[in-house]
Amino acid sequence: MNSTNIWIIIIGVSIVSILPRILPVALLSRYEFPAPLKRWLSFVAPAVLSGLTALSVAAPDGFIDISINNSFIWDFIPTLLVAIKTRNFLYSLLPGIVTMALLYNFIF
Amino acid sequence: MPESKNGAPNGALTGRGYLLDNPLFLFYYFPANNISKLEMHMHKQELRQGINDSIPIVLGYLPLGFAFGVLANEAGMSTIQATMMSVLCFTGAGQYIALGIMQAGGAVFTIILANVLVNLRYLLFSTSLVPYLKGQVPTAIGSLLSYGLTDETYAVSMNRYQSHSPTASYIAGLNLSSHIGWIASTLLGAALGTYITNSDRLGLNFTLPAMFICLLVFMTKRKADVFVAISAAFLCLLIGYLVPSTMGNLFNIIIATIIAASLGMLINEQH
Structure with missing residues (x-):
């Protein structure tokens, strides 16, 4: 692929990735959303986060891998427990990183 | 409007200095200065909070941006092109997909179309932010800063807005630092990629999943x-x-x- 095409890709991807982020804030901010829509939107964040969590844990390499060989699933359990117990981000980050480093360096 | 004994508005008709005649002058004058100082202080604090909240995101982006830089080089992009892609696009999944299609010999059009699909989810994210930003952050500034909206900055800011009103300074701190982290790690990966072979050992690749888990629990x-x-x-x-x-x-x-x-x-x- 030549350099011009690469630049076209960069500009094109830039436009299609920026527009969907900016347009709703730019165009919809002047309207007051109806209450049911607001309620529906309030569920978007938990749903999105849960989807992202599921994908990042169960498919860390882009394909679904629900097996004991997937070290991310092993990390998920202590991290979730610590997060629920402490409700503190830094504490929750530690077991995941430690488990990951241990699993990677000594088991997998 | 406070009135003087003769019924005229204070200072307005007496011909003497308006400010000194008005007993509220001290409250009008000095606190106004203090409020702007207070506001400055608040902006700085919000900015700092945003930057602080971006630390886990930046840590998580490091291996991802780095890997993107390395792979982009392998796919035929120069260091400048790889870095500019991270500056102009800031879409991790979309950028990886672009590399994948490039290496598979796909067309420019296919890459852009795939990115339309990948980035459609931001319509949903951005729309769900509107009720929070409305009346708190000027639309023009809010739109500009939405450039830095990603899965991760969305998750962190939504969590923040459950207990704090959004401010432009906070969003700037969070989104811009995250973006800078993404750009810097891409640059490092593209420039040094050939020297470092395995960053998995550091255990950093669980940072983002861990962050998603925490924010999910909080939300x-x-x-x-x-x-x-x-x-x-x-x-x-x-x-x-x-x-x-x-x-x-x-x-x-x-x-x-x-x-x-x-x-x-x-x-x-x-x-």
């Missing part, structure tokens, strides 16, 4: 939220399993979110 407060979260996770994986192409374009997140949020509405109305 599920209502019973209906827990229900929505569990169904979204299940649906997301199920759709990804049944229609594997959605794993690539992340359409499974969009569909799972729409269904799960609608289920949440139903549950919420019943109780």
Whole structure:
């Protein structure tokens, strides 16, 4: 692929990735959303986060891998427990990183 | 309007200095200065908070941006092109997909179309931010800063808005530092990629999943939220399993979110 095409890709991807982020804030901010829509939107964040969590844990390499060989699933359990117990981000980050480093360096 | 003894508004008709005649002058004058100082202080604090909250995101981006830089080089991009792509696009999944299609010999059009699909989810994210930003952050500034909206900055800022009003300074601190982290790690990866072979050993690649898990726990407060979260996770994986192409374009997140949020509405109305 030549350099011009690469630049076209960069500009094109830039436009299609920026527009969907900016347009709703730019165009919809002047309207007051109806209450049911607001309620529906309030569920978007938990749903999105849960989807992202599921994908990042169960498919860390882009394909679904629900097996004991997937070290991310092993990390998920202590991290979730610590997060629920402490409700503190830094504490929750530690077991995941430690488990990951241990699993990677000594088991997998 | 406070009035003087003769009924005229203070200072307005007496011919003497308005400010000194008005007993409220001290409150009008000095506190105004203090408020702007206070506001400055608040802006700085919000900016600092935003930067602080971006630290886990930046840590998580390091291996991802770095890997993108390395792979971009291998796919035929120069260091400048790889870095500029991270400056102008800031879409991790989209950038990886672009590399994948490039290496598979795909067309420019295919790459852009794939990115339309991958980035559609931001319509949903951005729309769900509107009720929070409305009246708090000027529309023009809010739109500009939405450039830095990613899965991660969305998750962190939504969590923040549960207890604090959004401010432009906070969003700037969070989004810009995250973006700078993404750009810097890409540059490092593209420039030094050939020297470092394995960053898995550092255990950093669990940073972002760990962050998602935490924010998910923090954000599920209502019973209906827990229900929505569990169904979204299940649906997301199920759709990804049944229609594997959605794993690539992340359409499974969009569909799972729409269904799960609608289920949440139903549950919420019943109780």
